[in-house]
Amino acid sequence: MPKLDLRGVVKQFGDHMVCNGIDLVVEEGQMVCLIGASGAGKSTLLRCINLLEPIEDGAIYLDGQDISVPGLNPQSVRARIGIVFQSFNLFPHMTALENVMLAPRRVRGQSRAQLLPEVKALFERFGLADRMNKYPDQLSGGQQQRVAIVRALAMKPEVMLFDEITSALDPQLVGEVLDVLLMLKGQGMTMVMATHEMGFARQAADKVCFLKDGRIVEEGPPQSIFETPTQDATQRFLARALK
Amino acid sequence: MPGPSTAGMTRRERYEAQQKRRSALIAATSTVTVVAALYFLVPLAPGWAKVQQSFFNGEVLIKTFPKLLDAFRINVMIFAWSAPAIAVLGLLIALARDAKSPALFPLRIFGAAFTDVFRGVPVILTVYLIGFGIPGLGLPRPWNSPYIWGSLALILTYSAYVAEIFRSGIDSVHHSQRAAALSLGLSERQVMRDVVLPQAIRNVVPSQMNMLIALQKDVSLLSFIGPVEIFRQAGVFKSLLANFTPYVGAAIIFLVVTIPATRYADHLMARQMRERR
Numbered sequence: 317m318p319k320l321d322l323r324g325v326v327k328q329f330g331d332h333m334v335c336n337g338i339d340l341v342v343e344e345g346q347m348v349c350l351i352g353a354s355g356a357g358k359s360t361l362l363r364c365i366n367l368l369e370p371i372e373d374g375a376i377y378l379d380g381q382d383i384s385v386p387g388l389n390p391q392s393v394r395a396r397i398g399i400v401f402q403s404f405n406l407f408p409h410m411t412a413l414e415n416v417m418l419a420p421r422r423v424r425g426q427s428r429a430q431l432l433p434e435v436k437a438l439f440e441r442f443g444l445a446d447r448m449n450k451y452p453d454q455l456s457g458g459q460q461q462r463v464a465i466v467r468a469l470a471m472k473p474e475v476m477l478f479d480e481i482t483s484a485l486d487p488q489l490v491g492e493v494l495d496v497l498l499m500l501k502g503q504g505m506t507m508v509m510a511t512h513e514m515g516f517a518r519q520a521a522d523k524v525c526f527l528k529d530g531r532i533v534e535e536g537p538p539q540s541i542f543e544t545p546t547q548d549a550t551q552r553f554l555a556r557a558l559k
Numbered sequence: 560m561p562g563p564s565t566a567g568m569t570r571r572e573r574y575e576a577q578q579k580r581r582s583a584l585i586a587a588t589s590t591v592t593v594v595a596a597l598y599f600l601v602p603l604a605p606g607w608a609k610v611q612q613s614f615f616n617g618e619v620l621i622k623t624f625p626k627l628l629d630a631f632r633i634n635v636m637i638f639a640w641s642a643p644a645i646a647v648l649g650l651l652i653a654l655a656r657d658a659k660s661p662a663l664f665p666l667r668i669f670g671a672a673f674t675d676v677f678r679g680v681p682v683i684l685t686v687y688l689i690g691f692g693i694p695g696l697g698l699p700r701p702w703n704s705p706y707i708w709g710s711l712a713l714i715l716t717y718s719a720y721v722a723e724i725f726r727s728g729i730d731s732v733h734h735s736q737r738a739a740a741l742s743l744g745l746s747e748r749q750v751m752r753d754v755v756l757p758q759a760i761r762n763v764v765p766s767q768m769n770m771l772i773a774l775q776k777d778v779s780l781l782s783f784i785g786p787v788e789i790f791r792q793a794g795v796f797k798s799l800l801a802n803f804t805p806y807v808g809a810a811i812i813f814l815v816v817t818i819p820a821t822r823y824a825d826h827l828m829a830r831q832m833r834e835r836r
Contacts, residue, residue: 366742395744405739409757418753419743464739471743 317380319344319506320365320475324374325384327357327364327530334360336530337374342475342508342523347501349517349538350510352527353553358510359402361527362477365508366399378475395423398468399477402484404460406452412439412463413448416470423471431470438466442496458489465496476500478509494520514557518542526550612802619804623796627808630792634778637710637788641778642771644714649721656726659747670722677719683780686712690784705785713781717774724766728759765831768824772817789813 320342327335335357342348350358363369365376367383367390376384383393406415416435420426439445442462452460461481468476478497482490494516500507501520511517517524518538525535526549534541534550542558545551568576601607655663656670677685689712694703701707732755740750782791789809796805 363738368738368742390741391744391746394742399742401735401739403735405735407736407740407754407758409761418740419745422749422753423744467743 321377325371326373328372333530345504346522347507348523349521350525356527357530359479362479366397367393395471397475398473400464400481402480404464408452411449416467419471457485458492461493475506480510614803616804619802620808623805624808630789631812633788637778638775641710641713645717645721648718652722653725674719677716682716685716686780709781709784724763728763731762732758765824765828772820
């Protein structure tokens with residue numbers, strides 16, 4: 317059974333079809349990269365998986381359970397699926413540590429004291445041990461994004477979604493964030509990421525999907541997508557993106 | 560003419576220093592001229608002697624000032640218990656108006672009606688209606704006290720405004736903050752309490768400071784239904800001494816409190832503008 321199984325997902329904003337029947341299978345421990353021009357529907361698809369956007373048609377299965385049933389309480393699903401955003405979205409009135417502890421405290425009812433050892437360990441693992449008590453505006457973009465990743469991981473999610481998490485970073489900070497993803501991949505995390513980092517997708521993805529106008533036009537292992545794309549649209553996109 | 564102090568300056572710094580001196584000189588000259596003109600010209604007005612006698616009488620001021628200050632304690636007292644009540648009620652109304660659950664629909668209607676009514680009626684009218692109306696029900700002491708019902712009138716009116724400011728603060732928190740909090744599994748209520756409200760409240764502190772300053776002044780409206788606070792006390796002195804100076808004394812006391820508060824609010828506002836940029 318696939319970890320995540322999307323069947324015919326349709327998402328509309330008014331008359332605008334953002335996701336136009338998307339099928340996608342993500343196996344346990346896989347890293348799937350969504351590539352495509354801005355507006356192709358990558359971000360919206362991720363937000364749909366996290367139930368931040370309700371879908372109009374189709375279904376999304378997590379471990380075989382349909383999580384897109386209307387009326388389902390989204391909280392329990394969201395606690396199992398972490399998402400990290402392009403703009404970090406750390407809570408500016410809390411320190412990095414408080415940002416990370418908020419959800420485990422509120423959703424799982426754990427105390428600060430209970431959480432501290434494991435959260436500390438997370439900070440250390442991602443090279444942020446000396447940044448725990450800083451506020452977001454005292455951190456660099458790369459540090460903020462890594463804290464955002466730690467914040468999502470603190471809920472022990474089964475799947476992580478990454479929405480162009482390096483797009484808002486200065487080029488020299490991109491590497492430190494992508495390294496974190498490689499680390500997670502090494503630990504067997506199931507991940508879906510929308511990205512413009514073609515080099516990274518080629519190197520790290522198990523599967524690459526090219527989206528255009530709300531559809532997956534072509535998908536496959538990175539070698540075939542990047543070296544022998546079969547669709548015109550994919551070839552045109554890559555010609556521009558890899559220039 | 561670069562003096563010794565300008566020795567190490569660049570060309571540009573010298574130019575700017577010179578411009579600065581020039582501006583200061585012009586500002587000083589113009590201020591002195593305006594003040595001098597007021598000082599010499601106003602007393603030439605035909606009624607000046609009378610106005611000075613009845614509004615700026617030093618003797619009367621000295622005689623009445625301590626009593627005015629005493630009466631001002633009533634203002635401070637009414638302010639001190641009204642302000643927290645306004646903060647709490649205003650926040651509750653704001654939350655009620657943003658309630659999403661259908662079971663809370665009556666609350667939303669109530670919140671909307673509340674803000675419409677109390678923002679729509681002049682404060683003095685609310686003070687009269689509640690301050691005279693409710694004790695008129697024949698309540699026993701101390702429940703017929705104008706302090707209670709007058710304060711309630713202020714609390715209701717100001718809560719309506721404060722609630723609207725809180726709502727604008729809630730709207731000012733970017734929706735991506737909500738999305739981030741929801742994505743972690745937090746409930747709507749937790750998102751509001753832990754993520755949105757703390758930021759919203761911080762965003763509106765300067766605006767709410769201005770409401771506090773306005774409230775401090777409007778406490779005087781209660782004088783119309785009984786309490787002998789500073790404005791009423793000044794009125795008593797006016798009748799007693801046939802002189803308006805006590806009003807000026809009262810104004811001075813208000814200014815001593817409100818000017819620093821206003822300056823502080825402006826300072827907070829300016830800092831916030833800088834941070835947003």
